[in-house]
Amino acid sequence: MVTQDVRFSVLVLNEEVRSLILSLLRKNEQSNVGIAELNELLDSTKKKEDLIILIDSEAVLAYGAAVISKLKMSCTECRLILLCSRVHRSMVKHVMELGAYGCIIEPYPEWEFSTMVRSILNGQKIDKKITASKAKRQGRKPQGN
Numbered sequence: 001m002v003t004q005d006v007r008f009s010v011l012v013l014n015e016e017v018r019s020l021i022l023s024l025l026r027k028n029e030q031s032n033v034g035i036a037e038l039n040e041l042l043d044s045t046k047k048k049e050d051l052i053i054l055i056d057s058e059a060v061l062a063y064g065a066a067v068i069s070k071l072k073m074s075c076t077e078c079r080l081i082l083l084c085s086r087v088h089r090s091m092v093k094h095v096m097e098l099g100a101y102g103c104i105i106e107p108y109p110e111w112e113f114s115t116m117v118r119s120i121l122n123g124q125k126i127d128k129k130i131t132a133s134k135a136k137r138q139g140r141k142p143q144g145n
Contacts, residue, residue, distance in 0.1 A: 006050045006121060007032045009041055013058040017083055017108070021054055024113055038063055045075035052120060053080045057088040065094055072099040079120045083108060 008025060010033060012018040018035070025033050036044070038059075045051060053071060060067060060082070071080060079101040084092055092103045102116050 006052055006117075007034070007048070009033075009045070009051060009053045010035045011038065011041055011059050012054060012056040012083060013062055014056050014085070017056050017058075017085075017106075020108060021083065021113075024108075024110055027110075028114065038067065042070060042074045045071065045078055048075050049077040051075060051078040052117065053078055054083060055080060056083040057085050057091060060091060060095060061088065065091065065098060068095050068098040068100055081116060 008030060010018060010021060012021060012035075022033065022035075034044075041053070045053070053075075055067070055071075068080060071078065080099065082092065082095050082100050082103040083106070084095075084103050085106050089105055092105075096103065101120065104112050104116065
């Protein structure tokens, strides 16, 4: 998984899930990872474009489903991935409607995680190419380069 341009923020309250996800990120040589609390995450995500937020169903239950909306308002370009326990899978539809990018149901298979992250990264690369192409046609220097 190529993830050098992306950062991960982990808001996962379940210790077993957090350990598994951090292990997966390390295994895929992802070093740009931050474990966050909600207020810290809301403050640090403003105007970020290259951020993937991993949030578990325990955090959604603890903070309420509105946490998804708050994170999306704080960081409109961020991609949120819900890590959902089987017990709480009924929340998936509502969380997706609130703006989550995707959901992975436990046992959180590595291939599913990698596929979702790869999809996000491919979308970002396409968006950057389109932005650069539009700027070039308009005679402007592309932003972020």
